[in-house]
Amino acid sequence: MSVVYVHIGLPKTGTTHLQDRLWRNRDLAMRSSGLLYPGDVISDHFHAAVHLQPERYLDWVDPAFARKWPTLLAQMKAWPQTSLLSHELYATATPEHIATLVDDLSFADEVHVIATVRDLARQLPSVWQENIKNQREATFDEFLASVHTCGPALPGFVAPTDGAVEEPFWEFQDYIRILADWAQAVGPERVHVVTVPTRRDTPGDNLWERFLRVLDVEPAALTIPVPSLNSSLSAAQAEFLRQLNHRLQPTEVAWQRYERVIKGQLIGEILFEAPNGAPRGLTSDQRTWIAHTADEMIGEVRSAGYRVSGDLGDLAVSRLAAGDALPPTVQDVLDVALDTMAEMVKVAPLPAVGPRWKTRAMNIVRRIRRRALGVRRSL
Known part of the structure; x- marks a missing residue:
């Protein structure tokens, strides 16, 4: 039987780790479990997701990659068993986009959807970063105020209409609305929620194993590991970068430069490699409303009848602050700024030096001027 699973994220729920591990083990998965992870390169899944939503991801839609989705589709059509698509940008698909994708997958006997979901106490600082x-x-507090005001699609909630700028969060983290949109297209019985564990010391019950359980894939057969990469900034590092952003807005710095210099070098090669502390955490007051929101969202998932791999209790939020990082001091941020500047100086290419003849000529001119000035003063 031909079955296609669409992993829609959510973003910041371990998706990059899962995708990297799936890609490296794709040949083993095909041989051992009949799972096809299609594509010629891993980025094919990204291009398929953005080309499904061209008006949403206009800056990323490149005509040079327009054939990536037809290629993925052809590979899945030719495979008689289980296929998997995976990218977190599917989380922002509208009902119209979803209908288009499901129609393209109509060759399959069944289409299932997988959403990896993590508790709000960890998601909020991670998404803000x-x-x-x-x-x-x-700021972190401004971000949380926006999240609180705008809210998820829970019964009785009315979104504000005052025109205030909404910080990016619920558009790709409101799993109540996102799951409902996909369930309308494939049926709630084919929607799978994989919860990100709160504990990492339980053998056989980590995110990777919970995810593969949905696909009926044996983890033991997929033996190629992936490196564990640090992708979190300390509270001081994040505040340094936030303040730096005031001077690096899109009107002043093109995205291509920001992506290469700031994301690639400053963040990827310097901040991630530096000794750092804990990221920003939540206050007790913030935890109160976040925990209440989480409880309501968990209730909606439970009543919707989706299949759950893991434990919905992992999505609950404790109302007690426990070791959450406090806002950094001015000195903390200054130390990060100076350390970062020092590292950039160490790796920056040396400035180009002019031709030696030009340097010698300028030195001669300077000596003549000094002598002439000395003669005039002696007179």
């Missing part, structure tokens, strides 16, 4: 890495300027 990701926003900061993409030229956003809002």
Whole structure:
């Protein structure tokens, strides 16, 4: 039977780790479990997701990659068993986009959807950091205030209409609305929620194993590991970057330069490699409303009848602050700024030196001027 699973994220739920591990083990997965992870390169899944939503991801839609989706589709059509698509940008697909994708997959006997979901207490600081890495300027408290005001699609919630700027969060983290949109297209019985564990010391119950359980794939057969990469900034590092963003807005710095210099070098090669502390955490007051929101969202998932791999209790938020990092001091941020500047100086290419003849000529001119000035003063 031909079955296609569409992993839609959510972003910041371990998706990059899962995708990297799936890609490296794709040949083993095909031989051992009949799972096809299609594509010629791993980025094919990204291009398929953005070309599904061209108006949403206009800056990333490149005509040179327009054939990536037809190629993935052809590979899945030729495979008689289980296929998997995976990219977190599917989380922002509208019902119209979803209908288009499901129609393209109509060759399959069944289409299933997988959403990896993590608790709000970990998601909120993580998403705020990701926003900061993409030229956003809002403080953590401003970000949380926006999240609180705008809210998820829960019964009785009315979104504000005052025109205030909404910080990016619910558009790709409101798993109540996102799951409902996909369930309308494939049926709630074919929607799978994989919860990100709160504990990492339980054998046989990590995110990778919970995810493969949905696909009926044996983890033991997929033996190629992936490196564990640090992708979190300390509270001081994030605040340094946020303040730096005030001087690096899109009107002043093109995205291509920001992506290469700030994301690639400053963040990827310097901040991630530096000794750092804990990221920003939540206050007790913030935890109160976040925990209440999480409880309501968990209730909606439970009543919707989706299949769950893991434990919905992993999505609950404790109302007690426990070791959450406090806002950094001015000195903390200054130390990060100076350390970062020092590292950039160490690796920066040396400035080009002019021709030696030009340097010698300028030195001769300077000596003649000094002598002439000395003669005039002696007179």
